[in-house]
Amino acid sequence: MTLPHDLLAVGSGGVVGFVLGLVGGGGSILAVPLLVYVVGVPSPHVAIGTSAIAVAVSAAANLVGHARAQTVKWPCAVTFAIAGMAGATIGAQLGKMVDGARLLTLFGLLMVAIGLLMLRPRKSGGDPDVRLRRETMPQMLPSLIGIGLAVGALSGFFGIGGGFLIVPGLIGATAMPLINAIGSSLVSVTVLGLTTSVSYAWSGLVDWPLAGLFIAGGMLGGFVGTRLARRLAVHKHALSRIFSGTVVTVGLYVVIRSLSAS
Numbered sequence: 001m002t003l004p005h006d007l008l009a010v011g012s013g014g015v016v017g018f019v020l021g022l023v024g025g026g027g028s029i030l031a032v033p034l035l036v037y038v039v040g041v042p043s044p045h046v047a048i049g050t051s052a053i054a055v056a057v058s059a060a061a062n063l064v065g066h067a068r069a070q071t072v073k074w075p076c077a078v079t080f081a082i083a084g085m086a087g088a089t090i091g092a093q094l095g096k097m098v099d100g101a102r103l104l105t106l107f108g109l110l111m112v113a114i115g116l117l118m119l120r121p122r123k124s125g126g127d128p129d130v131r132l133r134r135e136t137m138p139q140m141l142p143s144l145i146g147i148g149l150a151v152g153a154l155s156g157f158f159g160i161g162g163g164f165l166i167v168p169g170l171i172g173a174t175a176m177p178l179i180n181a182i183g184s185s186l187v188s189v190t191v192l193g194l195t196t197s198v199s200y201a202w203s204g205l206v207d208w209p210l211a212g213l214f215i216a217g218g219m220l221g222g223f224v225g226t227r228l229a230r231r232l233a234v235h236k237h238a239l240s241r242i243f244s245g246t247v248v249t250v251g252l253y254v255v256i257r258s259l260s261a262s
Contacts, residue, residue, distance in 0.1 A: 005039065005040070006213055008038055008039045008040070009039050009210050009213035009214055009217065010213050010214070010216055010217035010220075011038075011217060012031075012034035012035065012038050012039055012214065012217065013054065013213065013214035013215060013216065013217025013218040013220075013221065014217035014218065014220050014221030014224075015030065015034060015217075015221060016028060016030055016031050016034065016054070016058075016214075016217075016218050016221065017058065017217065017218030017219060017220065017221030017222035017223075017225060018221035018222065018224055018225035019221075019225065019243060020058060020062075020218075020221075020222055020225065021221065021222040021223070021224065021225025021226035021227075021228075022225035022226075022228055022232075022239060022243075028051070028054075028055040028058070028160055028161040028163070028189075029110075029111055029114055029160055029164075029247060030247070030250065031047075031051035031054060031055065031159075031160075031214070032044070032047045032048055032051050032104075032107060032158075032159060032160075033107075033111075033250055033253075033254050035047035035050060035051055035210075035214070036104070037254075037257070039210070041207065041210070043100060043205070044100040044101075044103050044104050044107075045095075045096060045100060045103070045200065045203075045205045046200075046205050046206070046207055047159075048095065048103075048158065048159030048196075048200065048205075049159065049196070049197060049199075049200025049201060049203075049205040049206040049207075050206050050207045050210055050211045050214065051159050051160075051214070052159045052193045052194075052196040052197040052200060052206075053193065053194070053197035053201075053206060053211045053215075054193075054211055054214045054215050054218060055159075055160065055161040055189065055193040056161075056189070056190050056191075056192075056193025056194045056197060057193075057215050057218075058161075058215070058218050058219075058222070059161055059163075059186045059189035059190040059193060060186075060190045061219075061222075062186055063183075063186040063187060063190055066182070066183035066186055067183075069183070071179050071180055071182070071183030071184075072180070072183040072184050072186075072187065073130065073131070073132075073174070073176055073180050073183075073184045074184075074187075075131065075132035075133075076130075076131075076132045076140070076144060076170065076173075076174050076176065076184055077170075077183075077184035077185075077187040077188065078187060079132060079141070079144045079145070079148070080144050080147070080148040080166070080169070080170060080173070080184070080187075080188050081148070081187045081188040081190075081191040081192070082148070082191075083144065083145040083146075083147075083148030083149045083152065084148040084149070084151055084152030084155065084162075084166075084188045084191065084192050084195075085152060085191050085192065085195045086149060086152060087148065087149040087150060087151065087152025087153035087154075087155070087156065088152040088153065088155050088156030088191075088192045088195040088196050088199075089152075089156060089195055089199060090152075090153055090156065091152065091153035091154060091155060091156025091157035091158075091196075092156035092157065092159075092195070092196045092199035092200060093156075093199065094153075094156075094157055095156065095157040095158065095159070096199075096200070096203060096205070101258050101261055102258075103158075104254055104257075104258035105254075105255055105258045105259060106158070107158050107254060108250075108251045108252065108253070108254030108255035108258060109251065109255060110154070110158055110160075110251070111247050111248070111250060111251025111254060112247075112248050112251035112252060112255070114164055114165075114247060114251075115244045115245070115246075115247035115248035115251060116244070116248065117164060117168075118164060118240060118243070118244040118247065119240075119241060119244045126171065126175055126176050126177035126178065126180070126181075127175050127176065127177070128176075128177050128180070130174050130175055130176045130180075132144070132174070140173060140174055143172065143173035143174075144170075144173045144174070147169040147170075147172065147173050148169070148188070150169075151165045151166055151169050151188070151192075152188075152192055152195075155192040155193075155196060156192065156195065156196045156199065159196050159200070161189040161192065161193055162188070162189060162192055163182075163185050163186075163189050166181075166185040166188045166189065167181045167182055167185045168181075170184055170185060
C-alpha cells in the first residue's frame with residue numbers, strides 16, 4: 001500500500017469513528033462505501049469483510065464504557081447476541097454468494113431504509129427493571145431469539161454492525177429503556193462483527209493491514225467526535241437529521257453507481 005492509500009484508509013476510518021462519537025451510532029453503515037469508493041478496494045466482498053472487523057473492535061471499545069456504567073442488560077444482551085451470531089453466520093455465507101455489484105445495490109437500498117428509520121424519534125421510556133428470568137422467559141425469549149436471528153442475518157449479509165436495527169429490536173422484545181438498549185446492543189454488534197469477519201477471513205476476504213489503518217483512524221475520529229458531541233449536545237436532534245440525510249444520499253449514490261456499472 002502507498003502513502004496516499006494509507007492516508008485515505010485512516011481518513012475514512014476517522015469519518016466512521018467521528019460519526020459514531022458525534023451522533024451515537026450509524027457510522028458503520030458508511031464503512032463499506034468509503035472503502036469501495038474512497039479507499040478504492042476493488043472487491044465489495046473484501047470491503048465488507050474488512051469493515052466487519054473494524055466495526056467489531058469499535059463496538060467492543062464502546063462496550064467497556066457502558067459496562068462500567070452498568071447500562072448493559074447482560075442476560076438479554078447475550079441471548080440476543082447468540083441468536084444474532086447464528087443469523088450472521090448464515091447471512092455472511094449468503095452474502096459471499098451474491099455478485100459484488102448486486103450486493104452493493106442491495107447495500108445502497110439498505111442505507112436508504114436505515115437513513116429514513118433514523119429520522120424517527122426514539123422513545124426514552126421503558127421498564128428499567130426488566131430482566132430475563134424464569135418468569136419472563138415465555139414472553140421475552142421467543143422475541144429475543146426471533147429478532148436476533150433476523151438482525152444477525154442482515155448484519156452478516158451486509159457486513160454492518162446493525163446497531164440501528166438491534167436497538168429497536170431489543171426495545172421491542174423486552175421494553176427496556178433506550179440507554180439500556182444502546183449499551184446492550186454493543187454486545188451484539190461486537191459478536192456479529194466478529195462472526196462476519198471470521199467468515200470472510202476464512203474465505204480470504206479481509207485486508208488485515210487496511211483493517212488496522214481503518215481502526216486507527218476510527219479511534220482518532222471517535223475521540224474528536226465524542227468531544228464535539230458534548231459541546232453540541234443541544235443540537236443532537238439536528239445532527240441526527242443531517243446524518244440521516246447523508247446516509248440516504250450516499251445510499252442513493254451507491255445504488256445509482258452500482259446499477260450503472262452492471
